[in-house]
Amino acid sequence: RDDLVVLGIETSCDDTAAAVVRGNGEVLSQVVSSQAELLSRYGGVAPKMAEEAHSLVIDQVVQQAVENANLSENDLSAVAVTIGPGLSLCLRVGVQKARRVAGTFNLPIIGVHHMEAHALVARLMDKDLQFPFLALLISGGHNLLILARDLGHYVQLGTTIDDAIGEAYDKTARWLGLDMGRGGGPALEELAREGDENSVKFKIPMRQHKDCNFSYAGLKTQVRLAIESRNIFTDKSSLSSESSHDRRVRADIAASFQRVAVLHLEDRCERAIEWALKIDPAIKCLVVSGGVASNQYVRSRLHHIVKKTGLRLVCPPPSLCTDNGVMVAWTGIENFLVGRYDPPPPANEPEDFM
Ligand code: KG4
Numbered sequence: 001r002d003d004l005v006v007l008g009i010e011t012s013c014d015d016t017a018a019a020v021v022r023g024n025g026e027v028l029s030q031v032v033s034s035q036a037e038l039l040s041r042y043g044g045v046a047p048k049m050a051e052e053a054h055s056l057v058i059d060q061v062v063q064q065a066v067e068n069a070n071l072s073e074n075d076l077s078a079v080a081v082t083i084g085p086g087l088s089l090c091l092r093v094g095v096q097k098a099r100r101v102a103g104t105f106n107l108p109i110i111g112v113h114h115m116e117a118h119a120l121v122a123r124l125m126d127k128d129l130q131f132p133f134l135a136l137l138i139s140g141g142h143n144l145l146i147l148a149r150d151l152g153h154y155v156q157l158g159t160t161i162d163d164a165i166g167e168a169y170d171k172t173a174r175w176l177g178l179d180m181g182r183g184g185g186p187a188l189e190e191l192a193r194e195g196d197e198n199s200v201k202f203k204i205p206m207r208q209h210k211d212c213n214f215s216y217a218g219l220k221t222q223v224r225l226a227i228e229s230r231n232i233f234t235d236k237s238s239l240s241s242e243s244s245h246d247r248r249v250r251a252d253i254a255a256s257f258q259r260v261a262v263l264h265l266e267d268r269c270e271r272a273i274e275w276a277l278k279i280d281p282a283i284k285c286l287v288v289s290g291g292v293a294s295n296q297y298v299r300s301r302l303h304h305i306v307k308k309t310g311l312r313l314v315c316p317p318p319s320l321c322t323d324n325g326v327m328v329a330w331t332g333i334e335n336f337l338v339g340r341y342d343p344p345p346p347a348n349e350p351e352d353f354m
Pocket residue numbers: 013138139140141142165166167169170182183184185186189290291292293294295296321322323
């Protein structure tokens with residue numbers, strides 16, 4: 001395993017990321033180029049613009065990752081790349097680059113599922129994390145509760161019936177006039193610290209549904225109505241001259257939104273733990289990963305829930321929760337080691353093969 005060295009490439013959304021990881025889990029390099037300026041200016045991701053931004057930096061990001069690992073492409077054992085789910089235009093940039101590198105240096109290639117990578121990266125940082133485990137995956141596009149029974153063997157206990165929690169964070173942040181440069185989540189988490197989380201009464205989603213599914217569309221609507229009814233400035237240009245009262249109102253909405261958004265996660269996790277232990281009593285851990293799992297409030301609330309059940313909470317460090325190349329390289333390694341990979345593509349493959 002120590003001889004295995006895998007390059008991971010991730011371009012499914014707005015981050016262009018690459019990393020080199022050794023088979024024993026040692027991270028040799030990690031490079032992320034984010035589209036903060038575009039996100040900040042447009043308040044979200046537009047696929048065509050994101051594709052262009054990926055294309056502009058992909059060669060440099062991959063080169064940096066290889067150089068920072070003190071290696072050359074010749075030292076690599078394989079290339080892993082996210083093939084979905086994600087924005088197809090963006091995924092294509094990563095896949096083409098991966099096939100170019102793999103073709104030129106005669107390396108096997110491993111197609112990686114983005115959400116599997118979010119879950120499995122927990123096994124890189126916690127070598128004691130064995131299958132089976134339960135995983136809550138919370139990102140901009142997905143909300144999943146997964147029972148990971150073995151590598152490639154996943155049982156879905158719950159998913160979102162409309163929006164994911166990250167989408168709710170992003171919209172709430174945008175409506176509150178916050179900076180969207182790192183996605184809306186981090187700015188909203190910051191503003192929420194100043195607010196009273198019990199001040200605005202939002203309804204907790206799906207309490208009457210005794211399952212493990214999620215819904216955030218209704219909460220989004222509640223937040224939008226709450227903002228509209230309060231008559232406060234929420235456009236960025238006016239915020240510098242906002243009164244302390246208005247700031248307080250915005251912080252109260254942020255904190256109240258966050259409380260209810262996370263209570264919904266807590267509800268679902270409690271039930272999922274119950275279900276999962278019935279299916280497989282050997283489960284010892286709940287993994288929480290995906291961009292929203294970098295949120296400190298989310299982490300501490302879930303820690304509390306999990307402690308009561310006797311399970312262990314495994315939460316990767318924030319830099320491995322948000323999109324990154326390490327999780328892709330690592331998932332490539334896990335799959336490579338059980339023989340799941342494709343042979344090297346032909347050298348000089350035409351760019352428009354797909
Ligand atoms: O996993 P990820 O990086 O990309 C996707 O696969 O979607 O997740 C991005 C999402 C965005 O919605 C972003 O606002 C959210 O994760 N996020 C956060 C925080 N950091 C990132 N949400 C809440 N609090 C945070 N600190």
